[in-house]
Amino acid sequence: MKNKRFAIVLDTRRCIDCKACTVACKAENDVPLGSENYRNWVGEEKLRGQYPNLGQSFTPCQCQHCGNPPCAHVCPTKATEVNQDGIVHVVADKCIGCKYCMTACPYNARYYNEEIEAVDKCTFCTHRVYAGREPACVETCPTKVRVFGDLNDPSSEVSKLLTKYPSRVLKESQGTKPYLIYII
Amino acid sequence: MTLLKHRPSFKLWVGVLAIGVVVGIVGTGNVLLNGHSAVYNVTREIPWGILIATYVFLVVSSTGLCLVSSLGHVFGIEKFDFIGKRAIILAILTLLCGFGAIGMELTHPIRMGLYTIISPNFSSPIWWMGTLYGLYLVLLCAELFFLMKGMHKGAFAMGMIGFIAAITAHSNLGAVFGLLEARPYWHGSFLPIYFIVSALVSGGAIVSMIVYFNHKTTGEPMPQKYEDFMGTLGKLQALFLLILVFFVVWKIIPGLYGHPPEKYEATVAVLSGPLAFNFWFFEVLLGLAIPVILLLNKKTRTPYGVMMAGLSSTVGIFFMRYDLVIAGQLVSMREGTADLVGGLLQYSPSVTEIAIVIGAISTCLLLYTIAERLLPLESDH
Amino acid sequence: MARLIDKKLSRRRFLGTSSCALAVATVGSQTTVLKALASSGKVTTSKGAGTKDVFTACGMCVNKCGVIARVRDGRIHKLDPNPEFIKSRGMLCARGNAGVKVIYDADRLKYPLIRVGKRGEGKWRRASWDEALDLVAKNMNEIAEKYTRAGVMFASTEGTFQEHFFLQMAECFGSPNTVRHPTLCLSSNIQGFGATYGTNPTPDVLNADYIIMAGANRSEALITPDSIDQLKGDGGRRKLIYLDPRFTKTAAKADEWYPIKPGTDLAFILAMINVIISEGRYAKEFVEEMTVGFDKLVPHVKPYTPEWAAKETEIPAEDIRRIAREFAAAAPKAIYYQGRRSSFFTNDTQLRRAMAILNAIIGNWDTEGGMVPNSKIKLVKHDYLAPWYDDVPERIDKGSAAFLSEKDGSWINLRNRVLEAKPYPVKGMMIYKQNVVMSVPNRAKTLKMMDQMDFICTIDIVMSDTAWYSDVVLPEATYLERQDPLESLSGILPVVAFRQPCVEPLFESKPNLWIMQNLAKRLGSEVAETFDFTMDEHIHHQVSKNPQILKDLKSKGVHYMKVLPTYGLTKGKRLKTKTGKIEIYSANYAKKGLDPLPTYTKHEDVPANKFRLLVGRSAIFTHGTTANNAYLHDIMPENTLWLNTLSAKKMGLRDGQRVKVKSRVGEGTLKLEVTEKIRPDCVYMAHGFGVISKGQSLIFDRGACDAALIEDKVEPISGNAAMHQTFVEVSPA
């Protein structure tokens, strides 16, 4: 889509690590069964402290739809494409399965999909988004950790959240310019 | 030659290689029938396994052979002239078998042919790698053609371009790894240079074996010319190896100093972690220490000793490739990954992966053995 | 609910494709799906059928969240949350999303099966419905003849919206012996709160400022809307105090977590009451006006000081005191959250009574952010005239607990009596949507009880351990394939939900009403007559007083009356207790010889070299029967035994090694998970693994079964199981 810059803003304080997002994504996007096959996941961060003073946070994660995506730079056949709205996706027919993008992605966002015989990853549910719906993981999340929207639109919920709260991105030093933005 | 064909050691050699090829075919069949994920141990976290390492090993060998042979007909070091055809043939074969190995890792080698042409991505080191090695292969074939026809000018020209292509392609292979910012163990300008140096070691080592065994099979004593050659090669090899030692040390120190994130964990994995045996036994002992000792010692720098040094370092270098490819991926790229052992991801090649490696190397050697028998490779000097 | 995008879309499509009274026109042939599933266990898409969105309700757990099933080419592609479904706040959890793998599961029951080998051996023969139902009816009649009609027991659990047809069958067949899940679940809760308020109210989690949650793990044991509301991001205004021997996901979200010594919650509450009363922090006017027996409570809690409680609970006295003060200060927007499952210890009813009393004295009754009595939307009941039989004895477990629900019974007490054949033998078992082998503590005893049965019939959707141990297994259509009656879900914001068939039932599975009707026919005309209606008629009868309900359901998948809570409806009215007030002191209990005020009793301490086995939910599984779901299996393929790092070190046990766990009643082997997340004197394992049934191909032979280890202790007031009083030994396997 033109003139849009899609992003997901996450409030991880609300994440209860329920994995609804993971299952929703698998079902929505026909991700093959298997514990290695998933487009999103919930990182259980290391337990802080020692019994009985413990703390733990959960970080839901998926492809960051990087503004500067190394996966796309390294793909020999341009099978990894970037849409005008910033959504990074793989054209399955062009993918030669070299897995270079998998070694290039600093977030481990990609997996090899044996069923479509190509590397696969989160597409921000383009098929839903372009039809005016929300990504499956966003819609299903019980505690509404995730908010999806257009950062070019200052009145969108994502834009508002980012003006209201400080935020961070993962592995900023990699220079990937991620568009999964975490509220702190 | 007829005599040779019937020698038991030769039969054994061909027999073993034939079995190796069959093993490779079975492995390949297994992949084609059951699919990658069922028979390979590569994972989403460690997508590149032993097949990529083998590919690197084989194309490094190819480059090395090309570089060493060019000492003769490109740089005019006469002593090296006579190995020209053999080295080039083997350079072609190792390259092809390397392509075979990576082809088994790729899931769509055919698509690759199509889309690298109609949808090229010039920012992709792998695109350049494919293109440059393709070009390099063509040049090697041309060079061989001219050598076989005895057309020295052509051979020289092809050799010259081939040399440049080899250096470019090969440093680019280093860049395939070195440009990955996500993988601190690989990232940087180190690998392209390191790859060239190690290619020289690989090439020299393989040449020493070719020369030695070719004479061995004739059953005749080695002529002085060859003995001299082996001596020179041994000295040269010692130099290459020492430079390589220097590189290995300088790979490790920045990996440890100041605990650079991820790079440190990977370096420790190599030094004292899951890859430590590979590193200390194969890379250091077989790959570097034994050959250096054999080659620096005048007493052991005999043709036999030089060959042994070559054999030893070739085995070591295989593990260098393997460890390099795997170590770069052992550190998980995110927190909370399950099933870490000692904080690291795990990979060990599957039976099928190993079978394909055996197949690739055996095919290469068998084809070379056949070429050796069928083609007039003796130098016309 | 702001998420309107979906609503508009789905409403249009929904109305566009459904014309007739209820059932959405079924599209597409299922033969391709069926053949593919039968031959390979995988499902392919059948060609040429339409696409539609169907409103329905999730059937994966008690919550019944609103679902929009996206049906493509005759196959359910995805289950999406219904944004209009206010109870679930427009969400679906992992299990809800995994529902597609329930219907398209190679392991699902496909045809009626009749056992051919020995019981539990797993040898079956496919039978026609006629043959299977003939056999069931024949056995029921034979047992009735031989042992009276009470000789057939009926075990069932809520959830399908069709359980009442099964209970109707029990009643019309003439057996008093129905046994339902509550005494494995929340009966002591209902009892304790009921005895105090005359009802079991709902905590207004959304609006509370201060929540103490103890023994209820809302981030994993999902209850809508509480699980969602507890995380309302409100800039830290809300405080959550969490008491649990385990560091659960709720603990990770709580402001304070206390690994309370299991079984001592009552001490914590009594000490809180002590502080609140002695410091005069209770709601004086409210207590005077709305409660009875406060005067007796004052001296009663005197000895229960925070210092005393600190020794029992291992929570520092100053924390107890501070929490009590903060709690009272936040009143009435403060709740001591009572949880749901209360099958913990043998004093559970008194514990829940204490919770009710603590809430009462701060005056949070029926106010915003407090304990709000449930409202419910009325549906017209289906009436029938059950046949009368002479000489049918009373419930076999009658009198086994102080208060026994007539329909629910007490599972463990009932099982004991059946095993003793006292006062009469029970020789037949009809089971509907209950996995008794996995759900009732002490599996060996359940199996023993089943062994002595002449006949067992299970109606399920998968080969559960219970089905595996049956003689006839009948496949019910799954919740996505059935038209279910309307169900009224009570709460602060009550709703009516329903289910529509998203696709036609696969294979030969049938809805329960059909099964009951066809069984009834075989049991005689008197029984059959009570089932003489169609589902359509039944539903129209349910809404005969308010047809709008059905219209709403068809147009938006849910019916509700209000989207904002109303408080204070009970103001000035009598409560449903004897005195009409909140009974702090229960004269009713006194009359029965029970403690009229909750008195602390000490439970047995963990013996040396043993551990207390804890039970608790995982967010991705429902009880004992979803671990075999392919999507969920991907996330957790087996269960592990949690053991504290210190304890593991002391015993020289390593993370990941296999260990044997042994209790007085059983044992199991599983992988060890060494973790900081549990008290050093406790161990924990997820429920649902270590199955007997080979019909659960993904998890057979994986992990261990907690039900095999848990001893069958019973809470005497409600008859509820006490599941946390089992000690186990752990050793390397």
Ligand SMILES: Nc1nc2c(c(=O)[nH]1)N[C@H]1C(S)=C(S)[C@@H](COP(=O)(O)OP(=O)(O)OC[C@H]3O[C@@H](n4cnc5c(=O)[nH]c(N)nc54)[C@H](O)[C@@H]3O)O[C@H]1N2
């Ligand atoms: N995902 C999911 N959600 C569910 C269900 C499901 O199966 N899966 N089932 C539903 C049903 S039927 C029910 S009844 C509810 C149950 O909901 P909950 O009542 O919240 O049930 P449990 O997970 O059993 O929570 C019990 C918690 O108490 C802790 N505990 C154990 N002993 C003690 C003790 O002595 N004191 C204290 N303070 N804590 C203790 C346990 O460690 C455990 O974390 O969940 C419902 N929601």
Ligand SMILES: Nc1nc2c(c(=O)[nH]1)N[C@H]1C(S)=C(S)[C@@H](COP(=O)(O)OP(=O)(O)OC[C@H]3O[C@@H](n4cnc5c(=O)[nH]c(N)nc54)[C@H](O)[C@@H]3O)O[C@H]1N2
């Ligand atoms: N060890 C241990 N035991 C427990 C608990 C615990 O935490 N630990 N929790 C207790 C609690 S709170 C509860 S509520 C009970 C619940 O225990 P149960 O009432 O036994 O519930 P489930 O284990 O969910 O089993 C439900 C059965 O119904 C089947 N089923 C599912 N859908 C359908 C359907 O549409 N039609 C039919 N006919 N069958 C269907 C499932 O396959 C499964 O066999 O367990 C209790 N027992």
Ligand code: SF4
């Ligand atoms: S669905 Fe939401 S709450 Fe659940 S794990 Fe995913 S992000 Fe966290």
Ligand code: SF4
């Ligand atoms: S997260 Fe990884 S896959 Fe996604 S755009 Fe960035 S580099 Fe590419």
Ligand code: SF4
């Ligand atoms: S695996 Fe496919 S998408 Fe990834 S780099 Fe190679 S061709 Fe591109």
Ligand code: SF4
């Ligand atoms: S946006 Fe869609 S594709 Fe991406 S993780 Fe969420 S559900 Fe999966």
Ligand code: SF4
């Ligand atoms: S909480 Fe989950 S499993 Fe339960 S009804 Fe809702 S979506 Fe279904």
Ligand SMILES: [Mo]
């Ligand atoms: Mo329950």
